[in-house]
Amino acid sequence: MARPGGRSARVQEAVHAAVRDLLGEVGRDALTVPLVAARAGVTPSTVYRRWGDLRELLSDVAVERLRPDADPADLGGLRADLEAWAEQFLDEMASPAGRAYIRDVLLGDPDGENAGRCSAYAAQQIGVVLERAARRGEPAPGVETVIDRLVAPVMYRVLFRPGRLDAAYAHGLVAHALAGR
Structure with missing residues (x-):
């Protein structure tokens, strides 16, 4: 279970910020989990473990x-x-x-x-x-x-x-x- 603060919140914010920035820079078609992970300073496995795939990550960012x-x-x-x-x-x-x-x-x-x-x-x-x-x-x-x-x-x-x-x-x-x- 994710904690509401701490590392989990920092990872979520870094990944969300990376998605928002990259959507503006490279567009949706060029967006990949490894690209997001690199920008956020986390491993791709962290993104996959937390969000599953790029669609679920984009969904989470959109909700926010x-x-x-x-x-x-x-x-x-x-x-x-x-x-x-x-x-x-x-x-x-x-x-x-x-x-x-x-x-x-x-x-x-x-x-x-x-x-x-x-x-x-x-x-x-x-x-x-x-x-x-x-x-x-x-x-x-x-x-x-x-x-x-x-x-x-x-x-x-x-x-x-x-x-x-x-x-x-x-x-x-x-x-x-x-x-x-």
Whole structure:
């Protein structure tokens, strides 16, 4: 079992940083485990033992890149907060980098653990927005309702029907998520 700090954390950070740097320098097609290991200052066997293969490593790096840096903006009301979050989420997921991260998460995730972590990030962010609304006394749907009515359609569109991905689309999904609270 990996410790949350110490050498394990240093190895993970060095390997993740090597992947991010090398993707920018040599591109995805030229990326190899030995190249990543050399840049990170570890042996290839360390990378294989911890991540299994390049796809699983890319998936792990993508999950970390998709983790939000901060809580959603507090604009003073549920609709405004959720619209701002939805616009940002849509922009990030629909961007070329976001699409690549989604692809990496899914391709290197045979057991669904990394996809589950990404889903948990979205649920946590939505939970923050909904908790603020509750403290203000605003009626709000549950987290799963927002996931089903906002996040799921965004992800479907990003992956399979990339047209119509704009603020108006995000706002329409928010209206649907808030309907019948």
